[in-house]
Amino acid sequence: MSKNQELGITESKEHNTGEWYAEVVQKAGLANYAPEGMSGFIITRPRGYALWESIQQNLDAKFKKTGVQNAYFPLFIPESYLEREKDIVEGFDPEVAWVTHGGHDELEERLAVRPTSESIIAPYMAQWVRSHRDLPLRVNQWASVVRWEATDTKPFFRTKEFLWQEGHTAHETHDDAWEETITRLDQYQSMYEDLLAIPVLRGQKPDHDKFPGAHTTTTVEALMPDGKSVQAGTSHHLGTSFAEAFDITYSDEDDEIQAAHTTSWGLSWRSLGALIMTHSDDQGLVLPPTIAPEQVVIVPIWQEDTQEEVLSYAEGVKKELEDAGIRVELDAREQHNPGFKFNEWELKGVPVRFEIGPYEVADEEITVVHRPDGESTKEDRDGIAEAVIDHFDEVYAKLYATAEENLAENVREADSREEILGTIGQHGGYVKTPWCGDESCEDVIKEPLSAEIVMCPFDDDEALDDDAVCSICGEQATQTAYFAKNY
Numbered sequence: 217m218s219k220n221q222e223l224g225i226t227e228s229k230e231h232n233t234g235e236w237y238a239e240v241v242q243k244a245g246l247a248n249y250a251p252e253g254m255s256g257f258i259i260t261r262p263r264g265y266a267l268w269e270s271i272q273q274n275l276d277a278k279f280k281k282t283g284v285q286n287a288y289f290p291l292f293i294p295e296s297y298l299e300r301e302k303d304i305v306e307g308f309d310p311e312v313a314w315v316t317h318g319g320h321d322e323l324e325e326r327l328a329v330r331p332t333s334e335s336i337i338a339p340y341m342a343q344w345v346r347s348h349r350d351l352p353l354r355v356n357q358w359a360s361v362v363r364w365e366a367t368d369t370k371p372f373f374r375t376k377e378f379l380w381q382e383g384h385t386a387h388e389t390h391d392d393a394w395e396e397t398i399t400r401l402d403q404y405q406s407m408y409e410d411l412l413a414i415p416v417l418r419g420q421k422p423d424h425d426k427f428p429g430a431h432t433t434t435t436v437e438a439l440m441p442d443g444k445s446v447q448a449g450t451s452h453h454l455g456t457s458f459a460e461a462f463d464i465t466y467s468d469e470d471d472e473i474q475a476a477h478t479t480s481w482g483l484s485w486r487s488l489g490a491l492i493m494t495h496s497d498d499q500g501l502v503l504p505p506t507i508a509p510e511q512v513v514i515v516p517i518w519q520e521d522t523q524e525e526v527l528s529y530a531e532g533v534k535k536e537l538e539d540a541g542i543r544v545e546l547d548a549r550e551q552h553n554p555g556f557k558f559n560e561w562e563l564k565g566v567p568v569r570f571e572i573g574p575y576e577v578a579d580e581e582i583t584v585v586h587r588p589d590g591e592s593t594k595e596d597r598d599g600i601a602e603a604v605i606d607h608f609d610e611v612y613a614k615l616y617a618t619a620e621e622n623l624a625e626n627v628r629e630a631d632s633r634e635e636i637l638g639t640i641g642q643h644g645g646y647v648k649t650p651w652c653g654d655e656s657c658e659d660v661i662k663e664p665l666s667a668e669i670v671m672c673p674f675d676d677d678e679a680l681d682d683d684a685v686c687s688i689c690g691e692q693a694t695q696t697a698y699f700a701k702n703y
């Protein structure tokens with residue numbers, strides 16, 4: 217990026233979503249692309265990393281409250297370990313990066329750069345679990361993994377190395393493991409809805425699209441403004457397949473040896489991509505106050521003769537907000553005019569702006585402006601630290617409502633192959649339809665349109681009529697399927 221490049225966003229979110237997204241990410245100071253020859257990798261800048269840290273803190277607190285401890289496992293996995301669970305090998309084989317040399321010496325056994333860590337964590341869980349008293353066992357690691365996909369880089373959405381957390385647990389029974397799977401899915405959903413202002417859909421993946429070796433893969437899906445779905449977090453009930461492959465067994469109350477039931481669950485920085493994509497606009501980044509590194513920016517507006525009083529008033533406001541634990545920035549730079557500052561902080565996504573000029577000082581007021589829609593109101597100087605909390609709630613509610621409306625408007629029904637193709641082709645979004653469970657009935661949608669079944673809602677959330685038939689083949693339907701194009 218040239219140093220002379222203009223400050224503002226030049227692409228349009230509506231007409232050129234991909235280019236617009238890349239521009240927002242770079243100009244809002246979130247990430248850069250890695251050097252040539254390293255396509256697929258990005259440099260996460262402090263402003264981008266701060267957002268990831270907020271997601272991390274939110275989830276980490278939830279995990280710890282529900283019995284999870286953090287641990288850390290090596291970046292590399294011996295090939296023989298990876299091969300012990302055959303579905304993992306087949307599922308990840310084309311995307312695994314291999315280390316063949318240490319210094320100048322060829323290794324006796326190749327080491328995989330972890331694409332996911334079941335194969336290195338499970339053998340140790342097997343050592344740690346002896347009896348039913350050792351269960352449940354729950355570990356999580358915050359780490360990066362590498363999947364060598366040959367696709368265009370899209371920061372946070374598609375990168376060869378990505379940051380994530382992966383939780384791994386072992387339980388006595390199938391039902392215990394299922395409860396764990398859903399607990400984590402609930403926590404992902406609540407992180408999206410309560411921190412990122414993004415409503416999600418939840419359900420399970422079709423059998424042919426499960427995590428390799430899993431009994432059930434559950435997912436939360438978020439709809440992006442371009443009509444595509446993002447797989448926003450997944451939680452897998454692994455059944456006993458990993459326990460059997462890696463010997464995670466325990467002696468039960470009758471001293472019988474049993475295979476444990478395991479789960480794994482992961483959420484990556486794709487959540488950050490969804491956050492940026494969902495709320496931002498043609499002026500730049502838009503962030504909910506819950507996660508914004510600066511929740512309020514104060515822009516003083518002065519002439520030479522009013523500078524001193526305006527600035528001193530603004531500093532008092534800043535101090536009061538800081539004392540109340542609010543993240544606030546006072547932009548007192550003399551070399552830039554207020555208009556320039558407005559644009560710059562809009563680009564960076566600060567949710568609430570305070571404008572303070574001589575009139576505000578005289579009337580003991582503050583002009584408060586909301587980033588998402590520019591709505592401007594006056595607040596009394598007195599009690600501003602409490603009043604601003606209401607503004608945060610309002611901004612959050614506006615962002616959530618817009619995303620919720622987009623989701624509600626973009627779930628459509630269809631009851632034939634032609635109608636599914638036509639509806640997604642024309643509008644994007646989700647098309648829900650009764651489905652027989654057969655992969656071939658997905659293929660006839662996937663091939664012409666690259667839309668697939670992103671999830672099937674749980675029966676409890678959305679039950680299917682007894683007499684429903686698959687809209688594609690006319691056989692008895694077993695599930696409701698949500699088709700969508702996806703990231």
Ligand SMILES: [Zn+2]
Pocket residue numbers: 651652653654657686687688689690691
């Ligand atoms: Zn069918």
